[in-house]
Each structure stands twice: as C-alpha cells, then as structure tokens.
Amino acid sequence: MMTEVDRVYFQDLLRGQLHFLRGEAAGTAAGMNGEPAEFPDPTDRAALESDRSFDLRIRDRERKLMWTIHEALDRIHDGTFGVCEDCEARIGVERLRARPMTTLCLDCQSEREAEQRRCERATRHR
Numbered sequence: 001m002m003t004e005v006d007r008v009y010f011q012d013l014l015r016g017q018l019h020f021l022r023g024e025a026a027g028t029a030a031g032m033n034g035e036p037a038e039f040p041d042p043t044d045r046a047a048l049e050s051d052r053s054f055d056l057r058i059r060d061r062e063r064k065l066m067w068t069i070h071e072a073l074d075r076i077h078d079g080t081f082g083v084c085e086d087c088e089a090r091i092g093v094e095r096l097r098a099r100p101m102t103t104l105c106l107d108c109q110s111e112r113e114a115e116q117r118r119c120e121r122a123t124r125h126r
C-alpha cells in the first residue's frame with residue numbers, strides 16, 4: 001500500500017517535471033516565432049529547415065510526456081497510481097521512483113516488451 005508520504009513525494013516529483021517541461025516548451029515555442037534571417041547560402045537554409053523539424057519533434061515529445069505526467073497525477077488523485085494496469089498488482093515504490101509514469105509492474109512490462117519484439121520480428125519477415 002502506498003503511504004501518504006509516498007503520495008506526496010510522487011505528486012511533488014511529477015508536478016516538478018511538469019513545471020520544468022512547461023518552461024522548456026515555452027522556450028522552444030519562442031524560438032519558433034519570428035521569421036529566420038536571410039540565408040543566401042541554400043545549405044544554411046536547409047540546415048535551418050531541418051532544425052525546425054527537429055524543434056517540432058521535440059515539442060511533440062514534450063506534449064506526449066506532459067500528457068503522461070498529467071495521467072500519472074490523475075492516478076495519484078483517484079488512488080490507482082502504482083497499481084499495475086494489467087494484473088492490478090502493486091508496483092514497487094523503488095520502480096516508481098525510477099519511472100514514476102509507469103503503469104505496469106516489472107513482470108507485465110517485460111512481457112509486453114517481449115511481445116513487442118515478437119511482433120517486430122514477425123513484421124520484418126513478412
């Protein structure tokens with residue numbers, strides 16, 4: 001059973017990460033505004049374009065991460081945080097400290113990863 005101390009600990013941890021990400025996302029977004037300076041060299045221009053798509057990928061990843069953190073906070077709120085969504089076993093606090101956003105216990109996680117590897121292999125040989 002998760003103690004009140006654990007609950008507060010994870011809530012603070014997740015809120016801190018969310019706060020940090022919001023700052024990061026704002027920074028990336030600011031960099032997106034304003035037209036780029038003139039680059040007479042087409043190579044520079046291409047480099048700039050690929051920089052932009054890199055920025056977009058980062059922002060996409062940040063959005064997904066923020067969403068995952070929000071979900072974890074919701075789970076803390078409704079009391080399902082730290083419960084494996086597959087087998088409903090308690091996820092160890094040690095594991096949660098390392099990966100606070102996880103929704104699976106170690107067994108189910110390894111099972112899913114093995115399953116994923118099997119699928120990937122099957123796809124490759126098709």
Ligand SMILES: [Zn+2]
Nearest residue numbers: 084087105108
């Ligand atoms: Zn499980």
